[in-house]
Amino acid sequence: xxxxxxxxxxxxxxxxxxxxxxxxxxxxxxxxxxxxxxxxxxxxxxxxxxxxxxxxxxxxxxxxxxxxxxxxxxxxxxxxxxxxxxxxxxxxxxxxxxxxxxxxxxxxxxxxxxxxxxxxxxxxxxxxxxxxxxxxxxxxxxxxxxxxxxxxxxxxxxxxxxxxxxxxxxxxxxxxxxxxxxxxxxxxxxxxxxxxxxxxxxxxxxxxxxxxxxxxxxxxxxxxxxxxxxxxxxxxxxxxxxxxxxxxxxxxxxxxxxxxxxxxxxxxxxxxxxxxxxxxxxxxxxxxxxxxxxxxxxxxxxx
Numbered sequence: 409x410x411x412x413x414x415x416x417x418x419x420x421x422x423x424x425x426x427x428x429x430x431x432x433x434x435x436x437x438x439x440x441x442x443x444x445x446x447x448x449x450x451x452x453x454x455x456x457x458x459x460x461x462x463x464x465x466x467x468x469x470x471x472x473x474x475x476x477x478x479x480x481x482x483x484x485x486x487x488x489x490x491x492x493x494x495x496x497x498x499x500x501x502x503x504x505x506x507x508x509x510x511x512x513x514x515x516x517x518x519x520x521x522x523x524x525x526x527x528x529x530x531x532x533x534x535x536x537x538x539x540x541x542x543x544x545x546x547x548x549x550x551x552x553x554x555x556x557x558x559x560x561x562x563x564x565x566x567x568x569x570x571x572x573x574x575x576x577x578x579x580x581x582x583x584x585x586x587x588x589x590x591x592x593x594x595x596x597x598x599x600x601x602x603x604x605x606x607x608x609x610x611x612x613x614x615x616x617x618x619x620x621x622x623x624x625x626x627x628x629x630x631x632x633x634x635x636x637x638x639x640x641x642x643x644x645x646x647x648x649x650x651x652x653x654x655x656x657x658x659x660x661x662x663x664x665x666x667x668x669x670x671x672x673x674x675x676x677x678x679x680x681x682x683x684x685x686x687x688x689x690x691x692x693x694x695x696x697x698x699x700x701x702x703x704x705x706x707x708x709x710x711x
């Protein structure tokens with residue numbers, strides 16, 4: 409009898425496994441066609457001198473990778489990209505989570521209005537957003553510097569996009585303004601599934617709002633935090649519109665990023681092989697950074 413029951417359980421598990429495989433086949437096929445195959449195709453072309461026309465690129469081995477990495481400003485560009493990640497990812501996620509928590513606790517029509525206003529920049533094109541902030545950042549007639557001069561703080565007026573020390577923080581602020589609403593919506597959705605009983609019990613125990621936020625909200629929001637951190641990291645790696653429109657990588661190469669170099673190699677220099685090579689380098693760096701973030705968040709959230 410025991411053997412029969414064990415056999416029945418094993419057959420039931422096999423059926424479940426087979427059913428899961430059959431149900432996942434369509435999505436696996438979509439991933440293979442639209443992600444894995446293009447990735448392999450890109451990897452193959454990165455070893456050629458393909459010019460973007462036809463498929464007659466000549467195999468050149470690792471020379472594209474050697475040329476890209478040995479470029480004079482490659483390491484500066486790589487550091488710029490990592491600097492953008494360091495500036496952008498923590499600030500946009502902390503700000504989005506705090507805004508979501510504040511608006512969630514308001515619970516009125518005003519909250520809906522504020523959410524709409526904060527989310528609105530994300531509906532605009534990155535190019536439009538870039539031009540808006542160029543107007544704000546202009547040295548002579550920019551709104552920021554005019555406001556500082558009007559308040560008697562002329563010494564604080566800066567060439568925000570022309571100073572090599574200020575250009576990356578200025579671009580980061582622009583991207584944060586553009587993206588914070590998107591991540592706020594995800595955090596807001598995560599807050600709705602936290603049981604209210606936890607907050608009621610904490611209030612009975614005498615916990616204040618700060619303690620409730622740090623001891624209940626943040627731990628319960630770890631799945632959303634993990635998703636947003638990874639999404640924001642990938643978005644920062646792949647974004648080039650802001651640097652292209654606002655500075656085109658200047659001054660010098662102090663605001664150039666890996667994504668911008670992918671664009672420049674392909675469309676400015678027509679060196680598609682090198683463009684794909686630096687794209688593979690960017691994908692590798694992005695994968696390593698994302699993996700480190702995933703491990704840290706997994707350890708922090710114990711999930």
